[in-house]
Amino acid sequence: MSMPSAVADREITFAQAVREALAEEMRRDPAVFILGEDVAEAGTPFKVLSGLVEEFGTERVTDTPISEAGFTGIAVGAAMTGLRPVVDIMFGDFLPLAMDQIVNQAAKVHYMSGGKLRVPMVVRTNLGATRRSAAQHSQSLHALLSHIPGLKVVLPSTPYDAKGLLKTAIRDENPVVFFEDKLMFHLKGPVPEGEYTIPFGVADVKRQGTDITLVATSSMVQVALAAAQILEKDGISAEVIDPRTTVPLDARTIVESAKKTGRAIVVDEGHERYGVTAEIASVIAEGAFYHLDAPVKRMGAMDVPVPFSPALEDLTVPTAERVAEAARALCGRT
């Protein structure tokens, strides 16, 4: 069950948290295995999986050819027949290559079979720009997956959440798409030694506040927290809420906060248009309609392919300063 995220004696990185979750689950359940490109000896280009192949062998940490559709499809079949694959899609940008397997197969098998077949698999992948990797290695495509019934979508924003949510994902009986923020792998945070999981659909109030609600996902949680600090100096008390899973979405916690504060900004690194900010903003606008003092503000990534040049790339993603500025405007303090 969920635990307060701040209480722990040790700090580990986000990458370590992911690795620990995998290792613990693989020890617990021999059906769990990892499939993906350069996951074994290389431990992925991000080195997130380093050491796992040494403990579990290449049977359970298996390098694949560069065949995202193929190995995701293989995972679907393995999941239907008793295994619990964790598939590694090296960059979230490559999800479109495996889209048919995820959207038309994994997400639908349980329903189409009237509940007879199950697909307990995890697709681990990532999101996030500002790494100077250009348009095909920088996307945050979680909105696409969140739109498809049958999938669950997880967006951890701290080492603590990453570990607890990944363990839940692996134990879930459904296909779960798990997005890690590439820029967060080295971020350290408190993670207790002991076993814990975090339930899906339970938002985490990362910071309490009274004047405005900042709903932020994944990479944008730190941005929102930094914005809240800036705002504090201006005498604006911001509440930061991290939904942690877009599907299922903890609409209640989000709406209650917006009702309390009367103002809300939704910050997410996916493109703004037809993205996650649209869903959450309309959930708030509907649920807190009679309590809102200002329109809900959406701040997603710009609706442009991610540019390579640092001079441009940094403009495309919400920053603490811009979020704080928007918050001040919403609070009538400009």
Place this chain on the structure above:
Amino acid sequence: MSMPSAVADREITFAQAVREALAEEMRRDPAVFILGEDVAEAGTPFKVLSGLVEEFGTERVTDTPISEAGFTGIAVGAAMTGLRPVVDIMFGDFLPLAMDQIVNQAAKVHYMSGGKLRVPMVVRTNLGATRRSAAQHSQSLHALLSHIPGLKVVLPSTPYDAKGLLKTAIRDENPVVFFEDKLMFHLKGPVPEGEYTIPFGVADVKRQGTDITLVATSSMVQVALAAAQILEKDGISAEVIDPRTTVPLDARTIVESAKKTGRAIVVDEGHERYGVTAEIASVIAEGAFYHLDAPVKRMGAMDVPVPFSPALEDLTVPTAERVAEAARALCGRT
């Protein structure tokens, strides 16, 4: 330029309108050609393209293998080098197979090349459930495409719009995804003999009204119009607005209408969660914030894979009755 859609001496079906648009553009510009499965002699399973191969030959109406990714990719390359392909994706459900070509290639080439390369291509496909075709042949996936910068997304709702918008799509210098409603192919409507095109990003007010705004797309426009008729009997005057393109979106017309009526429902056949209704609803909630008398209501398809059984399938899609009911509730008339 846009013409009033009601004025024309003849009525043709939606399928005929699509075929006319293609034939006219192919006559006008030898660079235009069609690529897809069973597009030639068969004219597709829906027979929408019947007769084109006879006029233009198999060089310009070309049957492909069952290779959605492959032939979409080929179209991207052809478009970059002087041709104007119109790709036929037999069911919108197969878009995920071509997703990498659309999302990572077609949509981004112009931007990544700093404007040097262009991809003037059209992906013609369809949407719509209630044909008893089950989960893999019934999806309305236009939200996924609408989320990706670099793509334009078109959703015609009448034969008139289909013809004018398809001609615009073919002449556009960008990749355009064109969604036809499968249930509408036999629908007849007025289409003038003469040449016309319809600009993107211009919503069409399909019906004027004063009490509530129904924003509806594609298949749902007829549903909204039928709902408006029901509502008229209840003394509620509904305005029906068809954005016609989700990208670019004519936010102004939509917001102005909502400001006028003070109430809005967004009706769309895509899944509701993280779908098109979310974007449009939040555009309204933000833009008309100070004019709304009630929260914007979203009515998308249920967030379930489309079930086969008629007993279930019909429950998943908004109907005129349910839209009218929601409108009455919003207007405080229950």
Place this chain on the structure above:
Amino acid sequence: MRRTAPRTETQQADALQGVAREQWLAMYEQMIKIRAFEEQVNELYRGAKMPGLAHLYTGQEASAVGICQALRPDDYITSTHRGHGHCLAKGARVDLMFAELLGKVSGYCRGKGGSMHIADPQSGNLGANAIVGGGAGIATGAALSAKRRGSGQVSVCFFGEGALGQGVLYEVMNMAALWKLPVIYVCENNLYNEYTHYSEVTAGELRARPAAFGIQCVEVDGQDVRAVYATTRRVVERLRAGEGPAFLISNTYRYFGHHVGDVNRAYYRSKEEELDWKARRDPLAILADWLTGEGLADAGTLEEIERRARAEVAAGVEFALAAPYPDPGEVDQHVYA
């Protein structure tokens, strides 16, 4: 048109030794049951009693039956849009299939799947699939799972030759070969992808496709259930011995349209071609001739079998017509497990 299988009579005779008369009769019964089943599907469609469409397996019966007879009950299959034959041959019940086709809650998928999505884990059927090539990943994954679990199961991936257009098939064949997975890719070449002859959309030799991954390929006359059965048995033996995947080309023909409404077919194939296959290469006739020729069955026995099969099919239709639709509350059940 390729109609003979490149196997030697001796090999086949060897493989068939010890196959009892009862088994041949059982295959005959399965084949005729499939045929009768599809006749009823067509009737239901024409009588507007079946929602949507269906793709009939008629003409291809020997392929599914010969292959599935060589499998264990717990071996896996994945099937296609043209899947009724595969499902029945692997052990699905006629009544529950009809119920599914009519969208009834008593159907295999509670009416949620329909004709193109029959799944029956009990008989090893991991589901028909409406995406061409959609079973390729699943079947290969099931083989991976079987191998890891050491269960000795094999996995059979049925698809039409049209699926050779799907890239994912090559991706998974590569991995199956690398990891020596016990999967058979069964390419049922009925000559047409919908309304297009396969040769117009398929470059090179079919057999060269699996060869590209070092996968052994066997080709068989898919109208002769004995050939199909004998070949599959040999292949399955090799798979269970851990020798890695195989590719089986089963040359066959669909008698009717691509789907039930595809009636005017002259623009893509000739009436003569259809009549020729029916007259000379009918799988039921071929087996019946052999059974009677060998004195393993007389006309009466075969008629009795047919009567029984037809009765089962008729009862299945009755059952399905009378069965209830799912409750509206079902609509959002089974989205998540």
Place this chain on the structure above:
Amino acid sequence: MRRTAPRTETQQADALQGVAREQWLAMYEQMIKIRAFEEQVNELYRGAKMPGLAHLYTGQEASAVGICQALRPDDYITSTHRGHGHCLAKGARVDLMFAELLGKVSGYCRGKGGSMHIADPQSGNLGANAIVGGGAGIATGAALSAKRRGSGQVSVCFFGEGALGQGVLYEVMNMAALWKLPVIYVCENNLYNEYTHYSEVTAGELRARPAAFGIQCVEVDGQDVRAVYATTRRVVERLRAGEGPAFLISNTYRYFGHHVGDVNRAYYRSKEEELDWKARRDPLAILADWLTGEGLADAGTLEEIERRARAEVAAGVEFALAAPYPDPGEVDQHVYA
């Protein structure tokens, strides 16, 4: 390790007749320019002057140069994440490339593409691509376009052997074969997909992959620019004659890491292997040896060429470092044409 190309000396000699000394020297210059270019890229990376990463082409120079020398300026290429060599060989300018790598507005893509997306329609370069196999569709489509327009152009699709994992490659090869498109699929086999030896993820024989579609395959020693050039010339001739697509395996080796930061490589390949390739199969040394051996150039000439190339590269770096970044207003330009 496969190091010899299966061509006969006679064939090569024939093809090379009439190639002037100047052309060999030009190839030498191009190769050394690519090498010097990549050295500078590495320097810029280590000096934290280049944003992001880059994948160096060092060691593979003969492949891009030999192939592009056999092309017309208006022939098309598509390139990969390891694309600098292809782009330069096809005619890109050093300064504009560096500017792009540094995210400057004077770069080929106004700084929007970076190392993995250099595109230069003027030299026929339809773009490097950061999706493995991402150029397959584009190159095939360009060939379709060339054929329809009757332009006589050919299209060259460069990719690493890792792209053999991508299904789309098989889909487009099938269509290229069916429609006899003038496209060459160039598989630069440098033995590694990132950090994994290709043999661990590639079943069967490479040559069997194109054979699956009836596409002719030629294999060449990618370290010997003369062999690469001669082979490509023959292949291009066949393409221009309308004989359909070809597949060219160019056996080569990358000297450095998968990307500039990939320094500790011992877990996937040995130092000895690297040293051996550099010592015995260096494309620059091989050409230099031949040129001097044949008396076509002396050490002084080659040094002069190298000096010139290095000067061009140095000037390019200077230019790029001094060039301005794009204006913030550029960020939402070129989303739509």
